[in-house]
Amino acid sequence: MTAAQELEMILTQHQDINRRVESNGIRLTIPASLLPQLVSQLSPQWTFVGIVPEDDARTQSLRLLYVFYTPKGPWLGMEVRNHDQVIPSISNILFAADWQEREMEDLFDVSFAGHPQLGDFVLHDSHWPEGTAPMKRHSWEIHQKANGFEDLGTHRIVDASGSFVMPIGPVFSGTAESIQFGLETVGEEIVFAHIRPFYKYRAVEKLMRGQTPMGSLLIAERIDGLTAFSHALAMAQAWETLGDLQISPRAQLLRVFWAEIERIRSHLQVLSGILESTGLSVPQNLLQAQEEELLQISGAFSGHRYLFGLIRLGGLSRDWSAEDIQHIVKRLETLVHHSQEILDALTFDNSFLDRLEAVGTLSGERARTHGLVGPVGRASGIHRDVRIHQPYAAYDNVVFDVPVQTEGDGYARFRQLAQEMTQSIRIIQQIPSMLTPGEVVPTDKFHPALRTAFGYVESPGGSVLCAVSSNNQGMVERCRIITPGLVNWHAFPDAIRHFAFQDFPIIMATFGLSVADLDR
């Protein structure tokens, strides 16, 4: 049975469910009590993406949209009102919903019945009084607690003699991002791991409110500056759907071109991070130099080393001559070739392989429970890629494969990144001959519709969903950004369990996750 048939069957069982068809999507209005049952019926075939808050104009209150999709199919949103009913937690059915429910509780004061651990998540209790709920419609006055800095280590699971919690972070060495872990141990082995994110919470979703489309793109770029182009593209696509903007085939192809350049840069960075964690400084330096070469290409031709300021609604902020494009492709081919040489040589380095093989393993089963996205998910056998499953820009017109591994260990993640880089350069090579003349820098007037629209992008780290609703002045009313960090960090504590302390930095490097992307 296909996912669509499955849905039809479920709907015939529930005659009271109201259904509306929207652009490329289906929206159901359901009573909250039905949520767990529908979620468990749908979830094998429909992929859960996230919970998107919306303002219900009629009741002047908040409602939640549970978003799912199927490969190549429409998105499905289940709409649940919040003001007059209890919303049951679905994290016991879909573990992937766990953090999203905790976020909603902390930011919107939505309570999820049956969730085991709400509170003290995005807003650390040491700094904000419980019930602050800054994202509620009218909460503009936000008060901080006078003072207080508490360490993690309050939670303990392991009950054995000699067990203790080892707090790590939030500040690390080198140029690592800030995040905290509590590792419970009885000796050499990590028995249980807690993670405490949101030290870097900048309240991006709240800042988005009232922004112009241009302002929202500039902020989106800075959510995770290392995947700026992908975030801005997701944001732009949501606006373009709202405004029904047409994008020229040339602009679509050029968006793919730069998105793949960003993927190569990001993968090179993660790969060199893996080498750094295993102490292999020569190949690490060599790879990092290739990354710098790519940053210089980006800087020279886009005007910004991290591609900030390139995305515009309806296209891009500039165009390139055929010679420029050819030149960029040539230089990229060379640098990917050099990088592959280094990576190939590593597969003969036994001491390196020993550090990665069977380390930080996440089975396909565990990966599915967490709903993993991006290269981390694909390294555990989850064939999920928005570029194929919900094609956008010109991904329908270029030829590429989506590699998948089965082992789910550190080495699988390493190979996954290397193979994806090969596919990215393959896509980039196709583009010059496909480019036809056309408008790239848009000038169109813009009138967004008053509803919620989605922009999906496969960023280097995995799927980014940007949901935007506009107010009647054409500015952001609400915005929700579901990032790969939010999804994949949730699985990280699971991946380090039962491994030795010395493996911790290596496993972290193979995940290659951004904290900025999680904290937002």
Added chain:
Amino acid sequence: MLWLRMGLTHPKKTVSSKAPSPLNGLSPGRPAPTPLLDAPPETICPTQALKEHGNVMTVDYTRCIHCRLCHQQPDQNRMSWEEGYQWAQMTSPRLPHSFRHSLHIRVVDAGDCGACLNELHQLASPVYSLHRLGIAFTPTPRDADVLVITGPITVSMKEAVQEAYQAMPSPKRVVAVGTCALSGGLFASSFALAGPLEKILPVDLSVPGCPPPPLALLHAFQLLMGAKSEEMRTQGVRT
């Protein structure tokens, strides 16, 4: 052995900050003071970085986010663009002698988007090879003499930033890297910020940019070591 051979057969040119060429790609450049524009500056710049000064439009680089919107305007409203990277500004008196030989830097991420951190990280690559200048990142506060802060300083990171400073021996210096740390940039109005950095610690050196490229960071660290005479710019920069 394998890596020794590979390291030798893939030589990497090290970029000297004295004669970077071509600069294109190494630095995004930035808007330069320009004769007054026709349109009011607040309709052009998203972070209110453009300010009228007599008959010149100046740029507050602590706010500029390199969005290039002011450079993509029709002629009568276009800010000119300058190449270069010597952007760092001393905000405290000259440094004592002890910094002249080497710098041990501790970096604290206080809400960085990742790009400022990655530019710092690139400094260690063979392309810039920070170590040749006697500069190194250190994980231990006790060995550090320079504290580098990136990001807009979120409420939850404020204490960690203060603790990092207190744990360092004197004499010590504080460097604010990136527009976020200098003014909050696009995040300035967020309720979740305790920054900018100058509200929390005495800032000795500020490095504007979103992000400042590695060359700008190298220049900043060399200023701290007294290796470069500082070019004082009076226009548009807060001192």
